[in-house]
Amino acid sequence: MAAAAALARLAAAFLLLTAQVACEYGMVHVVPETGGPRGKDYCILYNPQWAHLPHDLSKASLLQVQDWTASVLCSPSSLPAKGFTNQLPMVARGNCTFYEKVRLAQGSGARGLLIVSKEALVPPGGNKTQYDEIGIPVALLSHRDMLDIFQTFGQAVRAALYAPKEPMLDYNMVIIFIMAVGTVALGGYWAGSRDVRKRYVKHKRDDGPAKQEDEAVDVTPAMIGVFVVTCCSMLVLLYHFYDQLVYAIIGIFCLASSTGLYSCLSPLVQRLPFCKCRVPDNSLPYFHKRPQVLTLLLALLCVAVSVVWGVFRNEDQWAWILQDALGIAFCLYTLKTIRLPTFKACTLLLLVLFIYDVFFVFITPFLTKSGNSIMVEVATGPSDSATHEKLPMVLKVPRLNTSPLALCDRPFSLLGFGDILVPGLLVAYCHRFDIQVQSSRVYFVACTIAYGIGLLVTFMALALMQRGQPALLYLVPCTLVTSCALALWRRELGVFWTGSGFVKDLPQAAWAPASADGPQPRPDSDTAPSQQPRAEEPAPSPRPAEQSPEPAAPEETGHAAPLQEPESSAGLAPEPTGLPGPSA
Incomplete structure (x- = not known):
């Protein structure tokens, strides 16, 4: 009975779809x-x-x-x-x-x-x-x-x-296109480069500032399931309790965007050649580490920008500029922090969110009493909202045409953060894979171009259908098909799919490893313990600066060190030349 009722409701929905009345906005x-x-x-x-x-x-x-x-x-x-x-x-x-x-x-x-x-x-x-x-x-x-x-x-x-005529496309679409593609390209490039740099830092066992950066989070299939269920639940709750939850979302955005802005500006501020002074010695929490005064001022500035937006968020004349700047910083920070380890994980995430986006835009109008899309209703704010607040999780640019219909239609063009972050995670994966297989960033460039083409298709669909569009409907096929086709053409689909190129921390050619039973290193190599020393020469003593902080093996001197190395490295990858190891 339940199945029959569901089929009847679905049939009624399709009948409604075919019998939709024509409607247009006009002016009195x-x-x-x-x-x-x-x-x-x-x-x-x-x-x-x-x-x-x-x-x-x-x-x-x-x-x-x-x-x-x-x-x-x-x-x-x-x-x-x-x-x-x-x-x-x-x-x-x-x-x-x-x-x-x-x-x-x-x-x-x-x-x-x-x-x-x-x-x-x-x-x-x-x-x-x-x-x-x-x-x-x-x-x-x-x-x-x-x-x-x-x-x-x-x-x-x-x-x-x-009923005045309105142009099909507004010039503000150009601004949104530049912001979206620029954020995806910059975020993907930054995430890939940062990931590779951290691999070098890990091998060098560096305890400096680079090691203290935020660790990236690898996304697992279980995390994808939890994330999608959370998104669906939150969207439905916002649809039914918008006025009660909108302020919580605004507060979360202020906190997250100020953190993202600090993360984006901090590398630039640390490279300034002046004002290197630090906080004096103290016993206060966090301040006992004596951070630089400049970084504290930067943190205060980021919080101040977020607070200013929060206070004046409804000023349509200029508040959208702050919202877009904070939103771009938040997207860059997220792309840097969240990492998809394989193309398999990328495909799973993008396809699930593809279905999610299409369902909440095209299917939910047939399931709601008002006949409105849940996604569009929440993104633009319900018309019957008592607070008249808007969710800040979008890039927004005011319309640049002077048509009076801007009063009827939305005065802003919107692009959700999800339409930037979801394809951006795939672009970041492509950049990391490029660096790993030394492919001159061909995957990164191709995926970024595919994202731009998908966004243009989205704008065309928006102009032709004159209704809100699920951008992932066009972005996901463009980016996934392009990346997969390129990997197939380069005969790297296997390693691209499983991410097996990331099993090794770094390409062997870049480290010039020396094997215990392989060819001898160059005569001028610094790895004297890996060579057979002559009897009349004592083995060089280890330098304190190159000692490993990990007690992997007891320190040896004399002729015993080269005899123990084959046993300690059996079955493992050889140590890189010039790096501290267990037999320094």
Whole structure:
């Protein structure tokens, strides 16, 4: 029974998909009846199948607005005694169909109909016969805009309905493209280079500042499962309890972004040739390590930037610049810290999040009462939210066109952090693999270009469909197929898939290893203990600076050291030339 009900619901969803009514955003231009302030535009949602609206305001007729919102206009008794001759009535939504309302309005002489809604705006639909019968436009206006109209202009107003054309793409897409591709490229390059540098540091057993950097976290299949379940749960909770959880997300973003900003700027500050002074000796926590004063000032600056954004986050004129800067720093920090060890793990993560993104954008509209996508609703903020807060986990750039429809559609173009981080982890893996197999960064460049192409395809789909798109639907196939095809063409798919190129810490050629039973090292080599010393020459004593801090083997002197080395290194990789080992 449950399966049959699920199939019936799915069939109904597909029927709804094929029977979607056409809807477009338009504008109602309101002016006072007798002079006064300048006119103002308000957003409306209309169905062009009832009647088309002119694209130019100069071609639209100014009509007297009749406030009839005390009535829902569902019966002839609801009509005024004098009718709506050459007027534009406003009526309340509810109790009957859109067709019944507009039929009564048209029969009483109205030139159009505005239906005021306290709920989310939905397209006013009907059937083909009803569309042919009606010859006046009908549109939905939000209750909040209706109140603003009468508070601003008074009760005597005139209005004109029109639908200006909007360009398919906005120039802000170029800015988002540059930020996204630049973040992926820089983050992937930084993560790969940092990973290889840490391998050298590990071999040298360096206890300096480089070793004290944050360790990278290898992602396992279990972690991927937990992560996806957490994302799904958090998204559903935000959809149902948005006003209660949005401030927690804002606080987490402030903390994480300030940490990411410090992580990005700290390497640059440490290279400055001045202000190397440190905190005086003290017993305070953390400060007893005597950090540099410059790093403390940098930490305060990063926290201050995050706090300033948190206080002024709703200032649409400039706060988006701080949000994007903090968001890019957060993405770079995450790409540096999170590491996918194999292409198999990359494929698993990207495919699972691919399904997750498509489900919450395209499938959830058929499962919610409002018919809205859970992903889009949460990313842009619910229309009925009491706080009117927006989630900060996106890059946002304001629209650069001057179309009045910016009031209706979202005034910002958005790109979620997940659309940067998920493909960016694959780009970082490709860069590490490039360095490991010495392939002149061919994987890194190809995957970065594929990401850019996938993002362009996303923008094209957004322009053609005029609705929010799951970017991973286009980014995942582009990056995965490109990386896999390149590995297959180079005949490295096996090691690329399993990450077996990372089993060895470093390429053998770079270290010039000396084997106990292999060829003898060069005469000028510093590894005298690995050679057979002459009887009249004593074995060189170990230098204190090269002693290993790990008690791997007891220190030997004289002729005993070379005799013990074959036993201690049997079955293991030979020690690199010039590095401290157990028989220094």
